[in-house]
Amino acid sequence: MLYRENGQFKASYRADQQIFPILQDRAFMLGLFALALVAVPFFGSEYLFRAIVIPWLILSLAAIGLNLLVGYCGQISLGAGGIMAVGAYAAYNFFIRMPQLNFLVVLILAGACAAIVGMFFGIPSLRIKGLYLAVATLAAQFFLDWLFARAGWFTNYTPSGSVSTPDVTLFGWLVETPAEKYLLVLGVVGILTLAAKNLVRSHVGRAWMATRDMDVAAEVIGIRPIYAKLTAFGVSSFYLGIAGALWGFIYLGAWEPLAFSITLSFSLLFMIIIGGLGSILGSFLGAAFIIILPLMLNQIPSALGMPLSLATISHLESMTFGALIIFFLIVEPHGLARLWSIAKEKLRLWPFPH
Amino acid sequence: MKSTLRHKLLSTVAVLAGVACGATALAADEMFIPVLTYRTGAYAPNGVPFTNGIVDYYKLVNARDGGVNGIKIAFEECETGYTADRGVECYERLKSKKPIVVNPLSTGITFALTDKAPGDKIPVVTVGYGRSESADGSVFKWNFPLLGTYWNAADILVQHVAKLNNGNLKGKKIALVYHDSPYGKEPIPVLEEHAKIMGYELIKLPVTSPGVEQKATWLQIRQQRPDYVFLWGWGVMNSAAVKEATAVGYPRDKMYGVWWAASEPDVLPAEASAIGYHGLALQHSDEKDAKVHMDVLKFVHAKGNGTGPKEEVGTVLYNRGLINGMLVVEAIRTAQAKFGKRVITGEEMRWGLENLNITAARAKEIGFEGLVQPVKTACNDHVGASSARIHTWDGKQWNITSGWYQADSKFLRPMVEEQAKKYAAEKHLEKRDCSKEA
Numbered sequence: 001m002l003y004r005e006n007g008q009f010k011a012s013y014r015a016d017q018q019i020f021p022i023l024q025d026r027a028f029m030l031g032l033f034a035l036a037l038v039a040v041p042f043f044g045s046e047y048l049f050r051a052i053v054i055p056w057l058i059l060s061l062a063a064i065g066l067n068l069l070v071g072y073c074g075q076i077s078l079g080a081g082g083i084m085a086v087g088a089y090a091a092y093n094f095f096i097r098m099p100q101l102n103f104l105v106v107l108i109l110a111g112a113c114a115a116i117v118g119m120f121f122g123i124p125s126l127r128i129k130g131l132y133l134a135v136a137t138l139a140a141q142f143f144l145d146w147l148f149a150r151a152g153w154f155t156n157y158t159p160s161g162s163v164s165t166p167d168v169t170l171f172g173w174l175v176e177t178p179a180e181k182y183l184l185v186l187g188v189v190g191i192l193t194l195a196a197k198n199l200v201r202s203h204v205g206r207a208w209m210a211t212r213d214m215d216v217a218a219e220v221i222g223i224r225p226i227y228a229k230l231t232a233f234g235v236s237s238f239y240l241g242i243a244g245a246l247w248g249f250i251y252l253g254a255w256e257p258l259a260f261s262i263t264l265s266f267s268l269l270f271m272i273i274i275g276g277l278g279s280i281l282g283s284f285l286g287a288a289f290i291i292i293l294p295l296m297l298n299q300i301p302s303a304l305g306m307p308l309s310l311a312t313i314s315h316l317e318s319m320t321f322g323a324l325i326i327f328f329l330i331v332e333p334h335g336l337a338r339l340w341s342i343a344k345e346k347l348r349l350w351p352f353p354h
Numbered sequence: 355m356k357s358t359l360r361h362k363l364l365s366t367v368a369v370l371a372g373v374a375c376g377a378t379a380l381a382a383d384e385m386f387i388p389v390l391t392y393r394t395g396a397y398a399p400n401g402v403p404f405t406n407g408i409v410d411y412y413k414l415v416n417a418r419d420g421g422v423n424g425i426k427i428a429f430e431e432c433e434t435g436y437t438a439d440r441g442v443e444c445y446e447r448l449k450s451k452k453p454i455v456v457n458p459l460s461t462g463i464t465f466a467l468t469d470k471a472p473g474d475k476i477p478v479v480t481v482g483y484g485r486s487e488s489a490d491g492s493v494f495k496w497n498f499p500l501l502g503t504y505w506n507a508a509d510i511l512v513q514h515v516a517k518l519n520n521g522n523l524k525g526k527k528i529a530l531v532y533h534d535s536p537y538g539k540e541p542i543p544v545l546e547e548h549a550k551i552m553g554y555e556l557i558k559l560p561v562t563s564p565g566v567e568q569k570a571t572w573l574q575i576r577q578q579r580p581d582y583v584f585l586w587g588w589g590v591m592n593s594a595a596v597k598e599a600t601a602v603g604y605p606r607d608k609m610y611g612v613w614w615a616a617s618e619p620d621v622l623p624a625e626a627s628a629i630g631y632h633g634l635a636l637q638h639s640d641e642k643d644a645k646v647h648m649d650v651l652k653f654v655h656a657k658g659n660g661t662g663p664k665e666e667v668g669t670v671l672y673n674r675g676l677i678n679g680m681l682v683v684e685a686i687r688t689a690q691a692k693f694g695k696r697v698i699t700g701e702e703m704r705w706g707l708e709n710l711n712i713t714a715a716r717a718k719e720i721g722f723e724g725l726v727q728p729v730k731t732a733c734n735d736h737v738g739a740s741s742a743r744i745h746t747w748d749g750k751q752w753n754i755t756s757g758w759y760q761a762d763s764k765f766l767r768p769m770v771e772e773q774a775k776k777y778a779a780e781k782h783l784e785k786r787d788c789s790k791e792a
Contacts, residue, residue, distance in 0.1 A: 051446040055439070096780055149534060149560075156780070159543040159773065160485065160536035162465045166781050176473070252438065254465040256536045258563065259438060295443060298433070311393040314433045 003347045019197055036186060041179040049178035050251075056291045057182075057189045058246045063271040063283035064196050065239025070269070071278035072200055073232035074212030075125050079118075079137035080240055080268045082144030085260035087114040087241025088248035089154045092163050095249075096156060103168045103175075103249075107188065107242050114241020115234045117144075122233025126226055129215075141262055149257040164254035181250050188246065192239060197280050199235065208232050209278075274328060276335025285336040289328075294321050384421075384428040385697050387412070387682065388448035390441055390459050396564035397436045397589035399619035400671055404459065405431065406662035407675020410650050413661070415683055417653045422686045423695040436589075438462040445470070454703040455479055455682055461537035464497075469781075471496035475700040477707055479685075481678040482613055482636045486540055487773035491708060491736040492786045494774065498707045498736045500681050501729065505769065506740045506761035507612045507634055508541035508584075512548045513759050514610070514744055515582050524553040529580035531571060531587065531595055534560040538586045541612070543769065545584070554581075565591025572598040585611040592620035593628075600627035607632065613742070617670035621747045628747050632755070635670075635745040638677060638725040640752045642668030645721030646676060670752065677726055684720070685710050708733060727758075733788035 003024050010016040020026040044053065066080045090113035094106045101109075121140035125133050148154050148161075155163050168175040168184070175184050199205050207228040210218035215225055248255050267290055275286020297317040301308045308316070332339045346353070389408060392401035412427045421427060430451070432444035441463030445456060455477050458464045464484040471478050472495065478484070479498045486505040488497035516523050530545060532538030542558065549556045557580055559571045565587055572595075575583065583604065585595055592615040599606060607630035611620065616633020618640070624631075641647075647668050655664050666672050689698045689706030698706070712729040729738040740763070744756035778785055 045450070047446045047450060051443040156776075158776075159487075160461070160465075160539045162462070162485075162536040162539075164465060164469055164777070164781070252442070252466055253469040255438070256462055256465065258462070258535055299447075309393075310391065310431045310433050311398075314394040314435070 003344070003350075005348075017201075019201075033190065037183070041183060044179065044182070046178045049182045052292055052295065054178070054182055054185055055247075055251050056287055057185045058243055058251055059268070059271065059291055060284045060287040061189045061192060061246070062240055062243035062268055063275065063287045064193060064280060065236045065243060066268050067272045067275075067277065067279070067283045068196060068200070068208070068239065069232050069236035071272055071276075071282075072205060072212060073208035073229065073236075075122070075229060075232060076130065076134040077137040077236075078134050078262070078265050078269065079121060079140035079144070081260045081262060081264035082141040083114050083118050083121075083237045083240040084244030084247060084264065085144055085148055085257065086117045086237075087111060087244030088255065088260065089148055089163075090114065090241065091245035091249060092165060093154065093156070095166065099166075103170050107245050110245040111238040111241040114244065115238040118237020118240070119230050119234045122230055122237075125229045125233065138262075141265055145257055145261060148260075160256075162254060162256040163248075165249045168249055175250075185246060185250055188242065192242065193280060196239070200280070204231060204235075212278075270325070272335075274325060274335055276337030279335065279337035281340060282335050282337030285340070289324075289336065293324065297321060383697065384426045385686065386428045386430075386448075386451040386453050388445070388451075388453045388456055389429050389431045390434050390444050390457060390463065391431050392434055392436045392459070393431075394433065395435045396566070400589050400614070400617065401436070401459065403617070403619070403662065403666050403669055403671040404675045404678075406660075406666060407672040407677075408457070408679045409661045409675075410654050410667075410672075411646075411676045411679025411683070413654045413659055414646075414650050415679075417657070417659070418649060422683055423690050425690075425695070425697055427683070434460065434463060436460050436462075438466050442466050442470075449474065449476070452700075454686070454698060454700050455707075457481070457678060457682070458484070461485070461540070462535060465536060468494070468497055475704075477700060477704045479678070479682060479707065481674065481681060483537065485536075487770050487777060489737045489770050490734060490774035491732070492734050492774070492788050493778045493783060494736065495786060496704060498731070500707075500710075500731070500736070500738050501677070501726075502613075502636055502740055502742060502761070503737060504537075504540035504586075504612070505544045505766050506737070507636075507742065508544040509548070509761045509766055510742045510759040511584055511610050511612075511634060512545065512552070513762070514756060516552065526554040526582070527557060527578065527580040528554050529557040529559055529575055529578070529583045531559045531561060531568075531575075531583055531585050533565060533587050533591055534562050537588060537614075541584070541586060544766065547765075547769065561587065561591055561595075563591075564589060566594055568594055568598045571595075572602045572604070575599075575604055576602040581608065583609045585609055585615045587611070587615045587620075590623075593623035596621060596624035596628045596631055600624070606630040607746075610634065610744070613674075616745065616752070619671070626749060629749045631747045632744050633747070633752070635743045635752070635754065636674065637727055637739065637742065638670075638673045639743075639745045639754055640668060640670045641673065641724055644723060644725050646680075646725070647721075649721055650676070673725060677722070680720065680722060680726075681710070681712075681729070684712055684716075707731065708736070710738060733786065733791050 005022045008023055020029060062084060069075050069077050087110040091106050091110035094101055094109050124136040155161050175181055207223045210223050211228040219225055271286035271290045272283060274289050276282025294317055297320050301313050391405040392398055412429050416426050432448055434441040434444050445467060453476055457479050458467050461483055464480050467478050477496050481500050482502050484499040486503035488494035488499050489503055545556050557578055559574060561568055561571055587595055609631050611633040613634045613636035621628035621631055650667055654660050685706040688709055689702045693702045708731055710729060710731045714728050717723055717726050727739050727741050731738040740761035741758050743754050743758055745752040746755040
């Protein structure tokens with residue numbers, strides 16, 4: 001009833017091709033962003049910021065990065081954690097070796113380093129496809145894990161191989177409280193999400209999707225696979241690198257190479273599969289599913305006053321989480337983003353469906 | 355029907371909202387201590403007895419003495435699974451209850467919390483683990499690696515094998531089989547420095563977490579035949595290492611585990627093949643008949659409040675948990691003696707930890723005779739005691755097989771200070787002047 005586009009006429013291509021062509025969607029998204037920007041910093045608790053929203057936003061950014069590669073360009077990668085590590089260690093080294101640099105510059109440099117490394121490990125994609133490529137990127141993951149654990153230069157020769165980051169300042173603003181950190185992350189993630197959304201609607205994104213759908217046909221219509229695949233690896237790694245730097249600097253504050261292990265790569269892959277391959281919104285939904293749901297499952301028994309032991313709660317958490325993954329994949333194999341769009345379709349007809 | 359469903363949905367949402375806010379009321383006359391633990395996963399066999407020891411001691415103090423000077427201790431466990439991000443989440447979740455101290459129970463989580471402690475004003479107590487350079491309290495104001503750091507452990511192990519060889523380790527080979535994490539890498543700088551001076555060769559063999567698969571590592575040991583193997587493992591990795599040593603025929607009595615690789619769960623799964631395996635005993639071994647054990651059995655277990663099984667009382671890690679609980683409680687007492695017998699704050703607790711002084715007489719009084727050596731901390735010494743012994747597994751129990759060793763502070767102190775200085779420079783921290791504060 002409320003969600004209808006009747007009477008919204010598009011008079012120009014520009015109006016027809018905007019990200020949210022429906023007025024209600026635009027209003028909803030703007031409202032949501034305004035709420036996140038203005039209201040949440042005042043009302044959010046420290047726990048909400050530090051344990052839920054900040055990790056969720058950062059991993060959403062990483063999921064977007066991986067989604068550009070896997071969901072839009074069809075190149076399966078198991079090296080996402082390793083690329084995030086490149087971003088984190090690059091940021092760490094730029095930050096302590098050139099303390100005069102602005103944190104935003106550090107972030108961009110970290111993304112650039114990750115992009116170069118990602119493109120290098122993307123070269124095999126020109127020859128191999130599918131699961132074989134997944135195995136090749138797995139090698140990247142293991143190599144990078146090994147490199148950061150063994151080469152002392154990257155960790156500034158700390159004896160335990162664990163690094164801790166200095167405080168972040170931005171134009172004289174010391175990013176210290178959880179709310180400030182949240183705002184910084186929100187800004188970075190917001191801008192990069194908008195960029196990603198526009199990128200996949202541009203000729204670059206279309207080239208990626210053509211390559212994903214059928215690489216021979218894409219070549220026939222004039223898309224160079226080397227260009228499409230390597231840009232996908234580059235841009236994806238840039239996003240992953242920035243996400244890695246934020247993960248290290250803003251969320252963890254101190255980390256060991258294990259923080260970017262293969263487990264993280266798998267989590268990111270699960271996020272985009274559950275959220276929806278080839279969907280920006282799906283990256284956010286998938287990250288929420290993987291990050292927030294286990295925390296809630298963990299706290300429900302005690303909140304309901306159930307006298308369960310800690311071990312039982314942990315086991316229950318894993319079991320319920322696994323069952324929910326299977327449930328959602330059976331109900332909607334195309335991910336949570338698809339469920340969302342189905343809901344919107346139904347909403348257009350509500351309350352009089354045919 | 356529909357309305358009940360809606361009702362259910364609404365109440366679920368309400369519960370979830372309550373969960374998200376994480377607000378639970380706490381009585382005004384209680385002091386809250388979070389218990390970060392891991393009762394599931396690859397490290398659970400070690401995490402469980404340790405946690406049971408801590409929790410049982412808090413229960414004992416509440417039941418026997420009615421709390422610390424009349425103030426009860428409230429505690430809540432949180433499962434970290436030994437991962438840093440879940441540990442940080444637990445810490446944030448329990449922080450709303452105004453904890454006065456936190457025991458991270460993992461070196462990785464310690465690293466993450468070290469940076470948060472000064473801002474939150476919650477001291478981080480790491481009994482026998484944590485980052486070694488945090489012994490320097492002038493930089494690490496909020497960290498307390500009480501009773502010993504990994505650098506102390508490495509130093510004492512080298513002292514022991516040097517003594518076995520009449521002080522001469524020239525040409526010997528020592529292999530370090532370590533958990534590939536900050537925990538496992540901690541001893542490397544000390545062992546390397548010693549290697550330079552003593553002239554032994556150090557072979558470093560990392561084992562990927564959780565360490566169930568060690569075939570390649572032990573194949574290397576079979577090839578290189580080191581004279582001694584130092585085992586820096588945790589959880590299932592330790593028993594796997596002992597089993598692999600048997601498989602390649604490496605003598606167990608040449609193997610020395612750090613104090614985290616020297617408890618019952620580490621050797622029991624390896625059964626008879628673990629006989630003769632040595633470990634470092636952090637002040638205590640598996641003493642079972644101290645007064646505190648009697649009290650735990652009488653006041654906690656006899657009333658059906660025991661956290662774990664009765665048989666566990668007095669095992670190595672359980673004892674460590676008890677000692678961890680005792681150090682926290684004694685620090686509270688120290689702080690209360692100065693600030694008044696009330697609920698203390700994190701800052702007052704920090705003062706208590708820094709001025710801890712447990713004499714032999716005091717240890718006897720609280721039932722820890724034979725379990726701990728005197729502990730005395732200061733502004734620049736956040737460890738308090740740095741002695742240890744070797745104990746050996748005979749198939750049934752651990753037996754003390756050496757005298758006391760004292761970590762060589764002349765050798766270690768400059769290393770600690772150098773690393774602490776580096777940390778301070780990276781973080782742009784001001785060093786405290788300990789001479790002024792004393």
